[in-house]
Amino acid sequence: MQTLPNAGAAPLIHQIAATIVDNKAWLSEIDGKIGDGDHGINMAKGFGRAAERIPPDATLTEAMQTLSDVLMGEIGGSMGPLYGMMFADMADALGKAEAITAESFGAMLRAGCDGVREMGAAKPGDKTLLDALVPAVDAYATTLAEGQDFTAALAAMRQAAETGRDGTRDMVARIGRSARLGERSRGVLDAGASSCALILAGFADGITQRLETA
Amino acid sequence: MQRFFNNPDDIVDETVAGFVRAHRDMVTLSPDNPRVVVSNWAGTQGRVGVVTGGGSGHEPAFIGYTGRNMVDAVAVGELFSSPTAKAFHDAIRAADGGAGVAVLYGNYAGDNMNVKMARKMAARDDIAVDTVVANDDVCSAPASEREKRRGVAGEIFMWKVGAAKAAAGADLAGVIAAAQKAIDNCRSVGVGLAPCTLPAVGHPNFQIEPGKMEVGIGHHGEPGERVEDLRRADEVADDMVRIVLDDHALPAGTEVAVLVSGLGATPINELYVLYDRIERQIEAAGLKVWRPYVGNYFTSLDMVGVTLTVMALDDELKELLAVDTACPGF
Numbered sequence: 001m002q003t004l005p006n007a008g009a010a011p012l013i014h015q016i017a018a019t020i021v022d023n024k025a026w027l028s029e030i031d032g033k034i035g036d037g038d039h040g041i042n043m044a045k046g047f048g049r050a051a052e053r054i055p056p057d058a059t060l061t062e063a064m065q066t067l068s069d070v071l072m073g074e075i076g077g078s079m080g081p082l083y084g085m086m087f088a089d090m091a092d093a094l095g096k097a098e099a100i101t102a103e104s105f106g107a108m109l110r111a112g113c114d115g116v117r118e119m120g121a122a123k124p125g126d127k128t129l130l131d132a133l134v135p136a137v138d139a140y141a142t143t144l145a146e147g148q149d150f151t152a153a154l155a156a157m158r159q160a161a162e163t164g165r166d167g168t169r170d171m172v173a174r175i176g177r178s179a180r181l182g183e184r185s186r187g188v189l190d191a192g193a194s195s196c197a198l199i200l201a202g203f204a205d206g207i208t209q210r211l212e213t214a
Numbered sequence: 215m216q217r218f219f220n221n222p223d224d225i226v227d228e229t230v231a232g233f234v235r236a237h238r239d240m241v242t243l244s245p246d247n248p249r250v251v252v253s254n255w256a257g258t259q260g261r262v263g264v265v266t267g268g269g270s271g272h273e274p275a276f277i278g279y280t281g282r283n284m285v286d287a288v289a290v291g292e293l294f295s296s297p298t299a300k301a302f303h304d305a306i307r308a309a310d311g312g313a314g315v316a317v318l319y320g321n322y323a324g325d326n327m328n329v330k331m332a333r334k335m336a337a338r339d340d341i342a343v344d345t346v347v348a349n350d351d352v353c354s355a356p357a358s359e360r361e362k363r364r365g366v367a368g369e370i371f372m373w374k375v376g377a378a379k380a381a382a383g384a385d386l387a388g389v390i391a392a393a394q395k396a397i398d399n400c401r402s403v404g405v406g407l408a409p410c411t412l413p414a415v416g417h418p419n420f421q422i423e424p425g426k427m428e429v430g431i432g433h434h435g436e437p438g439e440r441v442e443d444l445r446r447a448d449e450v451a452d453d454m455v456r457i458v459l460d461d462h463a464l465p466a467g468t469e470v471a472v473l474v475s476g477l478g479a480t481p482i483n484e485l486y487v488l489y490d491r492i493e494r495q496i497e498a499a500g501l502k503v504w505r506p507y508v509g510n511y512f513t514s515l516d517m518v519g520v521t522l523t524v525m526a527l528d529d530e531l532k533e534l535l536a537v538d539t540a541c542p543g544f
Contacts, residue, residue, distance in 0.1 A: 028415065036294050036434060037415040045223070072331070076291050076298035077269075078324035081331055119327055176323045181437055 002150040002211050003099040009210075010054050010063035016202035017051035017067075020044055023198055031191035034178035039079065039191040046075040046083075060100060064091035078176060079192065082116050082129065083199075089115030100207070102150035106141055109157070113137045120175070127171040127178070127185065129192030136161035136200050151208050158204035165189060165197040215411070215479070215516055222414035226270045226292055233277055237542045240281045247304040249290040249297060251277045253541075256286035256309050262380040262389045263287070263309025265317045266373055267302050268325060269294040271412075272433065275512040278543025279373050283381040285318075285541070289328075293412050293515070294434045296324030302332035306341055314342035314386035318376050318393050320365025321349045344386055346393040348372050350400040350523060352461045353430025353439045366433050367475050367512040367523045368400030371535070374544075378537035392534060399526040401458045405450055406431035406438065408518035410478065429453060433477075433514050433521075447484070451491035454522045459499055464526050466500035471507070471535060473523040478513035480520055485509065488520060496524070505535060511543065 020027075020043050027040030050067040058066075064087040072084030093111035097104050113133050122128040124135075139160035143153040168190035173179045178190075219225050227248065234243045234251060244250035256263065267289025268276045276288045286309035289297035297305075306315045315336070319325050329345060336343045348365025355362035376393030384392065406428040409418035420435040422428050427450070430438030445453075464470070474489050476482065489508045496503055504527055512521065525531070 032415065032417075032419060035419075036412065037417075037419050038293070038295065038412055041414050042292065042295060073298055073300040076301065076324065076328060077295035078327060080296075080298055081324070081327040119330075120323070121326075177434065177436060184437065 001101065003101045004207060004210050004214065006059045006061060006094065006097055006100055008057050009060035009100060010058035011056050012060055012203065012206040013054060013063040013067055014051050014056065015206045016199055017047035019198050019202050020047040020195065023195075027191055027195055030189050030194055033188040034173065034181055034185045035191060036177065039195065042075055042077055042079060043195055046071045046080065049074065061091050061094045061096070064088075064094070078120075079195075081119055082192070085115040085119040086112040102144055102153060105150070105207070106144060106153070109137045109140055122175045125171065126174040127168050127190045127193070128175060129190070129196040131168045131171065131190065132161045132164040132193040132196040132200065135164040151211055154204040154208055158201050161197040161200040165193040168193045217411075217413055217516070219413050225413055226290065229270060229273065230277065230290055233273075233542070240540055240542060241277070244287070244304055244308050246307070247301055249301040250304045250308060251280050251288045251290060252305075252308045253280045253282065253284065253286045255282045258311045260313055261311045262313045262384065262386050263306070263311055263315040264373065264377045264380050264389070265289070265302070265305045265309045265315055266319050266369070267291065267297045267305060268320055268322070269296060271515045272512055274510070274543035275370065279370060279541050281539060281541025283537055283539040284377045284544070285373050286377075291324075293414075296322060296328050299328040299331035299335065302329050303335040306332060306336045306343060307339065310341045314344070316376055316380065316386060316389045316393060317343060317345045318369070318372050319345070319347060320369055321347045321363060322365070342386055344390045346372060346376070346390055346397060348397045350397055350402040351432060352401050352403050352457055354432060354436065357461060364432055364436070365397070366402045366404065367473055367521045368397055368402050368525065370473065370511055370543075371400055371471060371523070371525045372397040374539070375531060375534045378534035378539070381537060382534075392530070396525065396531060399531065400523055401462045402521055402523040403429075403454050403457045404431045404433065404438070404477070404519060404521040405429050405454060406435065406477065406517055406519035407444065408479070409435055410515035410517035412515070430457070431519060433512070435514070435517065447487045448491045451488045452495055455492055455495040455499070458522055458524050459496070462524065462526065464501060467502065469502045469504040469527045469532070470496065471505045471525045471527060472496065472503050473507040473511060473525075475509065475511040475521050475523075476513060477517040477519035477521065478510070479516040479518045482509065485520060492522060504532060
């Protein structure tokens with residue numbers, strides 16, 4: 001069975017943070033078209049700060065809890081509570097598990113998604129990060145239910161997140177600051193869906209890499 | 215436009231540092247949280263605490279309305295970005311005098327989420343918290359969806375009325391009711407002539423073409439209901455009065471408080487040019503201006519533009535607006 005020890009899995013979060021920091025300018029540019037243009041700045045600040053505070057030998061649970069604490073306690077805005085709640089609920093779901101398995105990762109994803117939905121008032125189709133997250137979580141679960149393995153489920157999750165992100169281009173924003181643009185918000189990717197796809201791709205790539213070298 | 219800053223990432227911390235230094239006779243920084251500004255009169259035992267908070271870049275809002283018989287504690291966010299739940303929670307704790315805390319804030323997605331979390335945190339401290347969410351910006355949603363409208367400069371009247379009610383010894387329900395009445399009686403509209411720039415981003419976050427104006431613009435550059443050719447000041451004033459009063463349907467003879475605020479980069483004298491016409495138009499509509507406020511009360515970084523807020527008054531609101539206060543913003 002494909003598993004990964006929870007202990008020492010914190011570098012998954014370091015990798016995700018590095019990706020967010022690398023994409024700071026791109027995320028801000030997308031956000032600038034229909035929002036404030038500070039999504040990349042705030043995301044890079046939160047993820048970068050958390051990465052500095054997470055020891056590499058920590059568990060993934062601890063790493064996600066620290067990331068959540070920084071996002072909720074120091075970043076604010078809309079993304080602070082949304083991603084903060086997502087990582088807090090993911091950390092709670094994974095808990096003290098010794099191993100990250102296909103099943104526990106699936107439960108973690110589901111909990112994170114539920115956390116975001118409870119915190120915000122958005123629905124899929126509103127042009128938000130949910131448009132990447134919800135199909136990704138569903139694709140992951142469906143792939144596992146079909147009897148495929150952890151890496152296949154991760155690949156499906158990654159693909160669905162990116163397809164979902166790309167789908168936000170044709171959506172009209174219905175919530176948040178860009179909602180006031182109405183039709184003018186069409187034709188641009190959603191910044192939250194874009195950062196969410198980066199986060200999920202980071203999980204998929206990082207875990208796959210570790211499973212293959214294990 | 216050239217700007218004064220050191221590292222753009224430090225701009226909020228440095229703003230707050232300078233603010234509490236300049237106004238130390240009225241405010242201090244929370245020892246628990248560098249993103250919470252506290253009134254020197256906060257936490258009076260037995261009195262309802264009043265809290266607000268929001269993104270920075272709107273100075274003197276939100277921090278400037280902290281003081282005696284005004285807001286007790288303010289949660290400070292990044293530029294145009296909601297404060298954290300922790301900042302709202304720490305502000306609630308700083309304002310608490312054992313009689314509950316009224317959180318009076320504006321209707322924005324981030325603020326709604328962070329206040330919601332802060333309420334849960336405060337419940338664990340056994341602090342009773344209730345909220346009023348300002349939604350005075352007429353052009354941000356149709357009247358049929360008033361709950362979707364954003365809060366803008368009408369928040370100042372909401373804070374003033376809520377805090378005066380708390381100072382008068384009302385209980386939490388009484389403070390909430392007064393603040394709710396204040397904001398329900400407010401209607402606001404903004405007109406933008408040029409966009410604003412977040413220093414860390416370095417370029418304007420939206421565009422208004424030369425020779426154009428955006429009617430109904432929001433406090434962060436949210437699009438208005440129309441972009442059209444810039445007109446003479448009197449015509450702009452007439453348009454603003456019409457938008458606000460059309461949404462309000464006030465009986466003739468109603469007394470009103472009027473607040474005209476610059477958005478950051480409009481010369482003060484132009485606010486008076488507009489005000490001269492605004493008051494005459496309001497009076498021509500059969501209303502009576504009881505108290506005007508003209509100045510930079512609630513800005514949007516370096517946006518060129520103006521907002522008009524009209525609050526319908528009754529005896530209670532007049533009495534509360536007249537309560538003596540000391541705060542940097544008023």
